[in-house]
Amino acid sequence: MLDGIKVLDLTRVLAGPLCTMILGDLGADVLKVERPGTGDETRTWGPPFDEAGRSAYYLSINRNKLGLAADFDRPADRDLVTSLIADADVVVDNFREGTLERRGVSPDEWCGRRPELVWCTVTGFGRGTDRPGYDFVAQAESGWMALTGDPAGEPVKSGLPLADIVAGKDAAIAILGALVNRFRSGMGGRVVISLADSARAALVNVAQNALVTGVDAKRWGNAHANLVPYQLFPTADRPIVIAVGSDAQWRASAKALGLEDLSTDPALATNAGRLAHRDHIVREFSRVLSTAPATTWRARLDAAEVPNGVVQSVLDAVRDVNASAVTGMPSSVGGTIRLAPPGLDEHGDAIRTHGWRVFDDFRRISK
Numbered sequence: 001m002l003d004g005i006k007v008l009d010l011t012r013v014l015a016g017p018l019c020t021m022i023l024g025d026l027g028a029d030v031l032k033v034e035r036p037g038t039g040d041e042t043r044t045w046g047p048p049f050d051e052a053g054r055s056a057y058y059l060s061i062n063r064n065k066l067g068l069a070a071d072f073d074r075p076a077d078r079d080l081v082t083s084l085i086a087d088a089d090v091v092v093d094n095f096r097e098g099t100l101e102r103r104g105v106s107p108d109e110w111c112g113r114r115p116e117l118v119w120c121t122v123t124g125f126g127r128g129t130d131r132p133g134y135d136f137v138a139q140a141e142s143g144w145m146a147l148t149g150d151p152a153g154e155p156v157k158s159g160l161p162l163a164d165i166v167a168g169k170d171a172a173i174a175i176l177g178a179l180v181n182r183f184r185s186g187m188g189g190r191v192v193i194s195l196a197d198s199a200r201a202a203l204v205n206v207a208q209n210a211l212v213t214g215v216d217a218k219r220w221g222n223a224h225a226n227l228v229p230y231q232l233f234p235t236a237d238r239p240i241v242i243a244v245g246s247d248a249q250w251r252a253s254a255k256a257l258g259l260e261d262l263s264t265d266p267a268l269a270t271n272a273g274r275l276a277h278r279d280h281i282v283r284e285f286s287r288v289l290s291t292a293p294a295t296t297w298r299a300r301l302d303a304a305e306v307p308n309g310v311v312q313s314v315l316d317a318v319r320d321v322n323a324s325a326v327t328g329m330p331s332s333v334g335g336t337i338r339l340a341p342p343g344l345d346e347h348g349d350a351i352r353t354h355g356w357r358v359f360d361d362f363r364r365i366s367k
Contacts, residue, residue: 024064025335067342
């Protein structure tokens with residue numbers, strides 16, 4: 001989809017590199033620029049490291065890129081980077097505000113000089129603040145941690161860096177939108193994405209509940225604030241989740257568990273009624289589900305077309321997909337994997353000699 005689109009990646013850690021990896025999966029030519037000597041911080045975020053000494057964290061979000069090391073404080077390196085900006089279609093950075101400008105590389109000036117350029121900056125808290133932003137901080141301040149964990153326990157962060165992930169995907173979406181506008185009008189634009197804004201926007205229905213009622217959200221653990229039954233239940237061997245989203249699914253789930261009296265109870269016929277009788281339903285489901293293994297209930301619920309799933313480990317979840325210890329998980333956007341994550345300055349000599357033309361050789365090889 002993005003064959004021939006040149007993306008200069010001035011990002012590090014997670015949100016920015018995830019964004020540019022998505023663009024690379026879609027066919028863009030992505031050139032990753034890192035500081036000499038140390039490179040992206042995530043190169044050292046381990047163990048685990050693979051046999052070649054590469055951190056799993058770095059490998060997970062840096063495929064489909066070529067690698068260059070450049071120091072913005074060195075005039076020759078800065079000139080090289082600005083020559084790459086001059087021919088890029090998209091630039092993505094996540095430097096703190098003022099860092100690039102102090103080194104003579106101003107995103108706003110470049111967008112003024114090249115109106116067709118798309119420049120996306122990923123920040124922690126948006127323009128006008130120099131606060132450093134990490135996923136953990138964004139999860140805390142966006143309200144996520146107040147929603148996560150056992151109701152009787154302390155706030156808990158997500159097991160995944162979801163604020164970074166959502167912001168990275170938001171950045172890719174915004175860049176694609178800006179490219180569409182450029183194809184229509186010839187004008188690119190300046191895009192700013194923040195972890196804080198992305199995390200707050202991801203509150204969606206939870207925020208809307210609070211806005212409609214004026215009552216703050218609370219933690220529900222593995223249950224759902226608006227649906228019953230919609231939670232994790234223990235079985236005779238391992239947990240299972242049941243997700244009832246309609247009255248028809250409710251009747252089917254109760255019948256599948258042999259709870260005919262619940263399926264025909266008029267007080268439970270609607271979701272509002274089930275919310276009012278949450279404790280009774282959960283108690284009855286828990287009692288029945290504890291009498292047999294999860295696979296038994298999975299088969300019955302599948303036959304009844306009730307959404308359900310047995311809780312799996314990460315290795316369970318990736319066992320049947322085409323995942324790689326080098327290039328990571330399959331593309332979630334229908335893209336292709338063409339290049340392994342680059343070593344630090346792996347393609348530096350070729351880029352210094354040929355600039356963006358270096359991708360022509362890699363395209364020929366990949367075909």
